Amino acid sequence: MAQVPTSHRAAPEHTHPDEVSVQTALAALADPVRISLVRELARSAEWTRSCGSFDVPVGKAALSHHFTVLRGAGLVEQRDEGPRRVNRLRRAEFEARFPGLLELVLRDERTV
Numbered sequence: 576m577a578q579v580p581t582s583h584r585a586a587p588e589h590t591h592p593d594e595v596s597v598q599t600a601l602a603a604l605a606d607p608v609r610i611s612l613v614r615e616l617a618r619s620a621e622w623t624r625s626c627g628s629f630d631v632p633v634g635k636a637a638l639s640h641h642f643t644v645l646r647g648a649g650l651v652e653q654r655d656e657g658p659r660r661v662n663r664l665r666r667a668e669f670e671a672r673f674p675g676l677l678e679l680v681l682r683d684e685r686t687v
Contacts, residue, residue, distance in 0.1 A: 584655070587642075592649030592665060592672035600673055603648030604680050608633055609641050613650060613664060617681050621663040622654070650677075 592600075603609055608631050615629055626642060633641070642662070645651040649672065652663050669677050 586655065587646055587653045587660070589652055590647050590649050592669045595647075595649040595672065597673065600648050600650075600669075600676065603644050603650060604676075606641065606644075608637075609645055610680060612641060612645065613677075614681060616651065616662055616664040617666070617677075622656075622661045624662050625659040626653075626662065627659075 604613070611631055612629055616624060626638060627635075629638070631638060631641075642651060642653065646653065650665055650669055652665050653660050655661075666677060
């Protein structure tokens with residue numbers, strides 16, 4: 576009996592924050608769109624935000640690239656739930672690797 580594929584795309588690859596250099600982490604957080612994504616994820620319950628639910632001024636391909644960068648920096652974890660790819664901020668893991676960095680990014684930009 577043939578197996579039915581559960582998804583039309585490959586599962587995302589994730590990098591654990593322990594494998595990330597400070598340069599990679601800072602580069603991922605240097606882009607305003609990625610900072611916006613991280614801030615929105617921080618305000619959301621885990622696994623509730625699909626990729627298409629973010630209000631950012633970029634197209635689907637660029638948004639996909641931004642999530643790839645965030646995954647590669649160990650900031651975001653993603654999983655497929657049916658046709659949706661949902662996200663969570665890897666807050667605890669990232670904080671353990673880079674103490675205080677995420678807190679700085681998450682601060683209200685008006686106080687920085």
